[in-house]
Amino acid sequence: MNALQSRVRVRWGIVALVVAAVLGAVVYAIDRFVLDFSPLLGPGFAVVLALLAAAYIQALYRSWGYRLDDDALELERGVVTNVETAVPYVRVQHVDTQRGPLDRLLGLGQVVVYTAGSRGADVTIPGLKPDQARDLRNRLRDLAIESEPEDGV
16 A cells, blocks of 8 residues: 655644634633633643543544556555445546645645546545655546546447
């Protein structure tokens, strides 16, 4: 299995810190204006949440992997629930690369695979170098084209 770039942990960590800060502020506001329990409740909640998120991010990073098999893209991921996904190349409709602002800042990208019969993206592989994401996108596209059934005419 191919691993993700280690910088994806930083990306996930930044998102987790923002969520922890917002939730800590909400808990602080509820405590301040409703409960009046302790002024440290909100910040304490945010710190505990951030520590739990850090442990979860480490476990998630170790669990993530992908590989290109002969007939399908294979993915493994998950901490609490381990998910193994096989996306047959013949089902691939199109493949995108995406890089949001945080991804660009960290030098990361992701590959998004869309399959037949789905309304949205079926598979996203985060935490790739931009060149690696482009190469994977092109390889998946080529494998999808190669696996198309031949025209019966």
